Amino acid sequence: EMVEKQGYTHYMLKEIYEQPRAVAAAIEPHVNPEFFSVALKNIGFGQSVQKLEELDSKADWEKTKEVLKNIDRVFIIACGTSNYAGMVGKYLIEQLAKVPVEVDIASEFRYRNPVIPPKSLVMTISQSGETADTLAAIRMAKEMGATTLSICNVRNSTIDREADGHLYMNSGPEIGVASTKAFTSTMAVLNCFAIGFARLRGTMDEATEKELVKSLLAVPSQMEGVLAYDKYFEEAASKLKLFRGFLYMGRGSSFPIAMEGALKLKELAYMHAEGYAAGEMKHGPLALIDERMAIVMVAPTDHLYEKTISNLEEARARGGKVISIGTGDNEKLRAISEHYLAIPKAHWTTNSILTVIPLQLMSYHLACNLGYDVDQPRNLAKSVTVE
């Protein structure tokens, strides 16, 4: 075991705690903290991975701008947790850069004969850089003439080497099978990408860039505070494990966080969980709700907050017990929830990096309480290198 647990009970817990540092490392190459501006560093379009470090950053940024100016459609391809990070990326890129984004699961994308118009950027996200379906997808996209860009954690991994352009999570080794810090780091990188892309496409002014970069730079210290929910869930776990099922919900960029929260619970605690877009409840899942069902609502204060709350009230009226995540001291949410978890006030672009942390900790402690192997959940491998 080359990477030590450093006193933590599990690699996963260590990696959860490493997130503030990992996010700072993901942002660091791309933002200028003096001017609160973004310049994507050493993406290296057309260069080999080995050469990236030696590139002249300024010249490379010019090259990146030239490539990205020609892009009018983005595809994001990934599996599992990386796919949910991609969904967050869709909200960021579409809202900020006004470029249409399609997010696809790699195993679907590669077999459905996708239409990839000229001027498309196919972006893959993979912590390991070795996921078989994601690798096949990027190879196919290249063959079809698309420009490819990979976001990887492992430098010089197969996917990283195959891609035209390269971005890195900079999370350090992730050992726990359940992905945590790679997920939050990817959302931070996608923030940088979306801001940089928006600026060069002229859809964002300098003042907004400054505002967004400031909120991004604030995230690592905001994350530190949210980690305090570790103790909370250690105690709450014995009660939470009695639920029959968990329905995670959110709207907008909180929808992928609901999906990710549900995935974490499934893979670690082996409990039934579903992630849903909150607006879909009436279309079926409402029938699942009774007092043995936990409703996990991701409801930070953003432009969709009021709508999310009315979905929450519908769920509660059917007897569901509420675990909610909101912004600051939200008395309303606190009053209608069995468990209320607060994140600090943040811009909508960074909320997702914060709201996922209580969900990671909840799954971690439920799994520990139930006596399961957190770092090596049954039937799973860290990296899925065969179909």
Ligand code: AGP
């Ligand atoms: C997440 O907790 C997973 N174990 C899994 O979904 C993972 O994110 C997926 O296999 C993708 O892996 P990658 O990022 O290494 O490509």
